[in-house]
Amino acid sequence: GAGVSQSPSNKVTEKGKDVELRCDPISGHTALYWYRQSLGQGLEFLIYFQGNSAPDKSGLPSDRFSAERTGGSVSTLTIQRTQQEDSAVYLCASSLEEKLFFGSGTQLSVL
Amino acid sequence: GDSVTQMEGPVTLSEEAFLTINCTYTATGYPSLFWYVQYPGEGLQLLLKATKADDKGSNKGFEATYRKETTSFHLEKGSVQVSDSAVYFCALRRDSGYSTLTFGKGTMLLVSP
Numbered sequence: 001g002a003g004v005s006q007s008p009s010n011k012v013t014e015k016g017k018d019v020e021l022r023c024d025p026i027s028g029h030t031a032l033y034w035y036r037q038s039l040g041q042g043l044e045f046l047i048y049f050q051g052n053s054a055p056d057k058s059g060l061p062s063d064r065f066s067a068e069r070t071g072g073s074v075s076t077l078t079i080q081r082t083q084q085e086d087s088a089v090y091l092c093a094s095s096l097e098e099k100l101f102f103g104s105g106t107q108l109s110v111l
Numbered sequence: 112g113d114s115v116t117q118m119e120g121p122v123t124l125s126e127e128a129f130l131t132i133n134c135t136y137t138a139t140g141y142p143s144l145f146w147y148v149q150y151p152g153e154g155l156q157l158l159l160k161a162t163k164a165d166d167k168g169s170n171k172g173f174e175a176t177y178r179k180e181t182t183s184f185h186l187e188k189g190s191v192q193v194s195d196s197a198v199y200f201c202a203l204r205r206d207s208g209y210s211t212l213t214f215g216k217g218t219m220l221l222v223s224p
């Protein structure tokens with residue numbers, strides 16, 4: 001596609017449920033990033049992929065968070081046993097060189 | 112670790128006013144510096160960048176100069192428009208091939224007619 005696509009655009013879930021967020025990067029982009037945007041907190045780095053491997057997972061806030069990337073393309077961010085503090089906009093970005101291209105994000109609301 | 116500090120918003124201006132959004136950073140080595148902008152309802156997009164000391168990035172009338180002596184990358188525009196209303200994020204990418212961007216918390220700009 002023309003840009004980074006994320007789905008769903010909105011997700012409402014109950015506390016304790018698992019959620020999966022999907023990111024389709026721009027075709028050919030080798031690097032993929034997940035960030036979390038919370039009100040008043042700015043953008044918080046979660047994880048970075050180069051191809052299918054994740055050289056930097058340092059931003060994942062707990063072991064409830066995991067991410068994978070297959071075929072050097074689509075990535076899935078999984079949050080297990082969601083908590084209310086997980087509510088945020090989850091942003092995905094991809095890049096070939098220096099410039100990052102962001103998707104519009106998934107707004108996650110945990111009730 | 113790396114960090115970026117931006118002035119808190121919202122910054123409220125009238126159309127045609129002069130804009131400055133302050134940004135300072137802490138990083139090892141010689142980072143590249145960026146400003147990203149997020150218009151309402153849209154994803155972040157790169158506004159401008161500078162990769163070495165004294166470089167000036169510019170785009171759409173916005174400018175920022177990489178000042179290593181003050182570790183700053185302040186964003187300026189001489190005459191803002193209503194359409195500039197958005198959230199502006201300062202960011203750095205550490206050199207030596209490490210690709211992750213570290214962002215500031217963002218500064219909301221509101222421009223009224």
